[in-house]
Amino acid sequence: MKRRLFIGVLGNRNSGKSTTWNTLFGATVRTGRHTRTLALYGGECVEVFLVSGSPEERQLYAGDILDDQDCRIVLCSIQYIETGRRTLDYAAEGDFDIFVQWLNPGRSDAGENYDRLGLVPWLVGHGATVSMRNGKEPPRERTEQIRQFIYGWAKSRQLTFACP
Template sequence: MSERLLIAVLGNRNSGKSTTWNRLFGSVVKTGKYERQLFLNAAQWVNVFLVSGSPEEREIAVEEILPESLPQIVLCSTQYREDVTETFDYFFHQGYEVFVQWLNPGYSDDEPYEDKFSLRDYLLENGATIQIRDGQEDPASRLKEIRQLIFGWTSCRNLIVTEFP
């Protein structure tokens, strides 16, 4: 059982990756230097590290963005390009369980696109879980899926902090 979790949102430019994180946190969020609290409901939260703005688009290796002491949970934007495998390789080699929500079509895409880089096969061969979601639809249901995944994963590892309001 892996003790680290990566939740990646994958898509073209302007597909809805940042919108996903902004809506998940309930405000505009950017990559920080430290972990932050992600509320799973009104009373429970977990610490996560956010990489908003894909390493591929920034042209910087993900390991240069992450803190030296690797976070247990990383939320990361990833851009659909051939070199995105470098980002995923890093997480696979660090022992992260990888969950990918692929926005296809993305918010600004005209239509769904073919997987010309065979990324789906690469991810599945490396043990990732993939969901393909429409980035043009209201993100509420896919945000709920992400919260439920995090809740389930963190529950069995006793990582949830409960503070009643």
């Protein structure tokens, strides 16, 4: 059983990654230096660390952002470009269970995209759970899928607590 959970939202630029996090938290959120509380269900919450602007867009290595972070649940935007694999490598090499939601098509994409980078088979080969969601649709259902995954993972590890 893995000790940590990595939730990635993967997509092209302007695909809806930040909108996904904003909807999940019910407010505009940005990467911080500290963990934040995420409301789940029935008055239960969990602590998470958010990397809203993808490391790729910020021209940073995910490890430089996350190496000093010991939060058990990491939420991270990942841009669908070749260097996005470095972020996924970081998660695969760490003690993370991995769930990636690929926004395909993304909000600004002309249509669905072929996985030209081969990330889906790579993720599956590394034991990740992968979901493809339409970034053109309202974000409620895709954020609910993420919330349910986090809840099941955190609850089974007794990481949930009563919301403040």
